[in-house]
Amino acid sequence: MDEVIADAVAEHILRYNRDHDAKITKDDLHGKWLWDVVSLDHHPALEAYLRSEDFFEVLDVMPDAQRVLEALQRKYEVFIATAAMEFPTSFMPKYRWLERHFPFIPPSHVVFCGNKSIIHADYLIDDNPRQLRLFSGEGILFDSPHNVAVTGFRRVKNWREVEAMFL
Amino acid sequence: MDEVIADAVAEHILRYNRDHDAKITKDDLHGKWLWDVVSLDHHPALEAYLRSEDFFEVLDVMPDAQRVLEALQRKYEVFIATAAMEFPTSFMPKYRWLERHFPFIPPSHVVFCGNKSIIHADYLIDDNPRQLRLFSGEGILFDSPHNVAVTGFRRVKNWREVEAMFL
Numbered sequence: 001m002d003e004v005i006a007d008a009v010a011e012h013i014l015r016y017n018r019d020h021d022a023k024i025t026k027d028d029l030h031g032k033w034l035w036d037v038v039s040l041d042h043h044p045a046l047e048a049y050l051r052s053e054d055f056f057e058v059l060d061v062m063p064d065a066q067r068v069l070e071a072l073q074r075k076y077e078v079f080i081a082t083a084a085m086e087f088p089t090s091f092m093p094k095y096r097w098l099e100r101h102f103p104f105i106p107p108s109h110v111v112f113c114g115n116k117s118i119i120h121a122d123y124l125i126d127d128n129p130r131q132l133r134l135f136s137g138e139g140i141l142f143d144s145p146h147n148v149a150v151t152g153f154r155r156v157k158n159w160r161e162v163e164a165m166f167l
Numbered sequence: 168m169d170e171v172i173a174d175a176v177a178e179h180i181l182r183y184n185r186d187h188d189a190k191i192t193k194d195d196l197h198g199k200w201l202w203d204v205v206s207l208d209h210h211p212a213l214e215a216y217l218r219s220e221d222f223f224e225v226l227d228v229m230p231d232a233q234r235v236l237e238a239l240q241r242k243y244e245v246f247i248a249t250a251a252m253e254f255p256t257s258f259m260p261k262y263r264w265l266e267r268h269f270p271f272i273p274p275s276h277v278v279f280c281g282n283k284s285i286i287h288a289d290y291l292i293d294d295n296p297r298q299l300r301l302f303s304g305e306g307i308l309f310d311s312p313h314n315v316a317v318t319g320f321r322r323v324k325n326w327r328e329v330e331a332m333f334l
Contacts, residue, residue, distance in 0.1 A: 081285070085262075085275060085277050088258075088259060091262070091279070095255050095258070107253060107255075107281050108252060108282040110252050110280070111279070111281075111285055112251075114274050114275030114276060115276060117287065118246050118248070118278055118287055118288065121287075
């Protein structure tokens, strides 16, 4: 979900900037996680945003994600798998967010997990190289500021490229 | 989780009997789900119990589940996968129940899913033959009143038999 169909980092930056009079942009995250550009003493604040009840419910949908996933679903069996276990407060917000923005994905095809080695699928589209390395199928790296330097996976820049690749 | 490490059906029967002056026991479920022995007009009540906030948090642990899972974990990578997506209100109660009774299972190894075809593992121990049929690895049927007539899987009667099989 995060950084692939949901723009979590935009909301994370927005909240951090708002509360800390900062001006971080996505461009500042070239090759880095937000955690890498924020000083250590502000890390508890970064974590608190992720644990707040509303965070995962207000995220913007990534461009073309709805249209392309709905099209993919006509040809493939599509699951949404998200590493939600680290943030139990995210369960309900994530569930409701999916219901609202991806109503065509049935709950039977939603997975809240931790380690994605447990996912049995042909492909995993993920921004996180650690999860792609754990995954047993073919990992496809979804472009994100933090992963620009990562190699070893097919990379897609956006959902239009996913569409071109699979459809 | 349910009927394998958590005794959900006992709690379900208890609540139904208490509110409907009934005397159903597990023995009455020989070859049937609770849904099959309760009249259709009481099905909304059965469903409401599963949707109540506390249901999945108060369940008893199945005998020997803790001891055997902890022992299995020394030799195997153990995940807990539960079809929680049908009951979103169960997310937090299930998470807290696992934290309390199975603290040795890290959140990274907990999976809330729907359809267990998405689970990538060598073995799945489950009471539900439908999930075992969807599963791509070797399914092991955990004995439960509703599944007594099911064939086609290795069957374990309890966690001591799981222990004998794997350890």
